[in-house]
Amino acid sequence: MTARNTQDMRRSDLLDGRAEALAAEADVDPRYDNDGFLIEGSTDGDQFDREDRAALRRVAGLSTELEDVTEVEYRQLRLERVVLAGVWGEGTAEEAEHSLRELSALAETAGSTVLAGVLQRRLKPDPGTWMGSGKAAELRDIVIAEGADTVIADTELTPSQRRGLEDVVKVKVIDRTALILDIFAQHAKSKEGKAQVELAQLQYLLPRLRGWGESMSRQAGGQAAGGQGMGSRGPGETKIELDRRRINTRIAKLRRELSGMKTMRDTKRHSRRAGQVPSVAIAGYTNAGKSSILNRLTGAGVLVQNQLFATLDPTVRRAETRDGRGYTLVDTVGFVRELPHQLVEAFRSTLEEVGEADLVLHVVDGSHPDPESQITAVREVLADVGADQVKEVVVVNKADLADPHVIDRLLRAEKHAIAVSARTGAGFDELQQLIDDELPRPDIRVELLLPYQRGDLLSRLHEEGEVLATEHTADGTHVHAKVTPVLQGELAAFAV
Template identity: 65%
Template sequence: MSESVEHPRDVVEDEVARDAVERILAADDVHAGVRAFGGRAAALQDERTADGGERDGEQFDREERAALRRVGGLSTELADVTEVEYRQVRLENVVLIGVYTPSDTLEDAENSMRELAALAETAGAVVLDGLLQRRPHPDPATYLGRGKVQELADVVAALGADTVVADTELAPSQRRALEDAVKVKVIDRTAVILDIFSQHAKSREGKAQVELAQLQYLLPRLRGWGESMSRQAGGQVGAGNGMGSRGPGETKIELDRRRIHSRMARLRTQIKGFAPAREAKRANRDRYQVPSVAIAGYTNAGKSSLLNRITRAGVLVENTLFATLDPTVRRSRTPDGRVFTIADTVGFVRNLPHQLVEAFRSTLEEVSASDLVLHVVDGSHPDPASQIATVRDVLGEAGARDVPELIVFTKSDLIDDDRRILLRGLEADSVFVSARTGEGVEELIEEIGRRLPEPEVELEVVIPYDRGDLVSFAHDRARVLETSYDEAGTRIRVQASEAVAHQLESGAATGVVRS
């Protein structure tokens, strides 16, 4: 006979102990409520993306990333912490600052601040306020002017902000001076972007590239504290640096610099070690002269959604900045049957840190080695011209300036006819597509087929019936123009690369005719 289990409330006689147990049980209820809320949030996210489930594939990474995301407004803080350990869960509260010169327009400055707000939210923060100042040039000491710095300190104190984020890359001295003035942490745009990249990197190569960029950013910003600043003074008696003035030796900051340089050297070697695998895959494509297409563009412009619509790749699609860091290569076909590869690459952003361009140069090789770049632009963005200019600048740094380019305006279901006319005037030779509705995708694939290089060899061969693998190879690697059958075998007329033509000729029975 099983014993009955008494409820904890029934066994507590002391009034104070009963109150403590009530708080513990209430804490359990709070955790259950948090879990239930998280489940409901995930369900709502699934509902928002249900219409794109078939479009974007299964996207296993979405659940993993959603599970790690912090939720605003939730806290596990308890009134009494004597019995139960507690930890407060909340988002970082930030205030944005920016400076624009007379040569810049207020609209451009506001667009840059909106983008910085989106970056901060993607990194896991809540934007409370933003301050813009018009100056001939940023203050070399504190970035903002003296009066604006005092205003910023008042805003930070009034709103209870944790962090100030500057819409530029601050010099180390400017960052320290601002921190001394506002009494909270100060970071810049580069630090926010690096933080997002470190959260979203999944592959070994991606993580190594992000760590290298972070160390390059950290190196000139190291700060020493207290005894770690001790130095060796030397034996200069005349300068008052005689016996007893020598410190313990090398400073802590010098040791940190040396460790960072050593780690950066190891990371560069590790990144170079990934190159042979990429080159082997690329060499296999080059052997049969398989054309390659690269998707490039501004972050959150719809590159991954377009790849999923064309190839059903199932890569992660999310309405956040820099959701995709690791390149994805898939195979597709033109309307006339030719095979080509299409690669999704990392997105770009204005003022992209130079460290990231250098670190991700191996990833950007997919763009520079391609036969065609699909330059994806968000057609619903208020300033597409600046996005186009930013992407072209980064592609130029990556050595892809001479690769043929096709402008693709995405999210066409969100723009009206007047907007289309405006965008067509911006880039006359462009294509409008919508990954959500499928509008323009067939037209885009046809345009890709027209712009890819044509096979240079046309030949007619007769392949024996027992070499069906060669017929399949011809359909897979070449453009089959005509097929007929006779006693000797299958007669096909194809357009193919030199390597494919040579392989077909070596297995043909008779009737090899080149034109």
């Protein structure tokens, strides 16, 4: 019998065994449904029961495996084949499934093929293998049956947990943080974006360096070092220490470069502030439709994709209110649950655009199964960068796809909220009026007499101030207006 036949038999036996186990669970306890969840009204209430804690439950509907493809085409198209794994001890099973489905979308964005997803409930993660040795062995069986080459954990693993799980499942193990960093590395286009992502990756890698064999041994002196002789003996430097030193050197260089880029960004931002140009920042969860809203409001034509983290480099565009006042719109990087702290730190200079804004449009995907959790995740990151004190308007996007009851629930829960659809344009007249009402207005009244040859000043009044009345006289244009302090100083010579 060939090795291939033996492997096929093992997989068949494994699948049969799993089918028998599922069939046996089906008639265990009338208090539980077919998926192992406690039926509402049961006398046990919400107890953390033994059966639920021990279950490693498959999550259906995650597979993105290609179908109807010839063998040659399949070999060309085949990417990393992954199995997702989640451990949850708080919240509901539905919330844990939402998190795993989001991980599936992240894996697809990174270019992987998702084969299966499993969830385990336990009070707290195992310090050695994260899932516990028994469940890790079950995960290994699923990996073999599915033919996967990677396991993705739905949290950030410690270095020892990742090593322990890899030793059991015998394939590569990465965590949620590494996956998000990989997506950012693929999508970063600008010099600043690439430097920010590289810095975050190196900060993540530094405590996770591993060495094997000679890389863990000291460099020997004397004859063992090739006959160098006296004066060359010493403990030397291990390869892992050398790698660590090189990474620290690169991190220091990247921080210096980003500091210089931050100075340029601050200069541009301060010039806009000096000109008293109001700023509106578009923030929100990834794939909520921020770039689509920017395009609707300004015709910017920035990249729009139904993909997580399609936008990494901030885009600044000029827009006007209905009465002609100019302001800037800033499209920022999207957020996600458990956004790696390395990324928040690396992208701090970019996220400061939100903290410096006069108004934040907090975009929420109204069609998402749990939009409230998205709102919470975004506000946590905004608080980290000091942007939680900026005036906020919640913009519930994708209203054409969302359940009307969910839209109504969100609008009632948030004090300043509006529902729109970037695809159809519904609600954008109201959104533009809301921006007009919320942006700070010039509040210093002035009376000016502008010579006819200074039409540029009258144009600036219309752009940066609020013209209340004009009258053309023999000596020039007599204007009543509201202006900013900066503009008042520049026009002081023409005051009446």
